[in-house]
Amino acid sequence: MAKKKYTIDEKVEVMCSMCDVESNHTVATVTKLGQFTKLICDTCATVSTYKSGVKKSVGMIAKPGSEYDRTRKYRKGQAILHATFGQGEVMAIIEPQKMDVLFGDQMRRLIHAQN
């Protein structure tokens, strides 16, 4: 299965978490295999980093979260990086093992402190 190879300065249309729409991005860095690892939004200049084609983090956020780990115990206000939902912030601890996390403008209930 041949994957598309990208080159630096190429334009890619992807979802921008800051603009909240699909917008043109410029490829800033690529791997040896031609997979982009960093894209810059042409509209808002937000830098998004990718790993294996999956968005890992978005730039211009003061405190990038560490990766979500359900065994960890989280506190309100803590930043989280979720493999699927991206960058989020803990809005409230609902129960000792449940919390509401805001990803972009979507609130999601996640579990935490699981042993």
Ligand SMILES: [Zn+2]
């Ligand atoms: Zn943007």
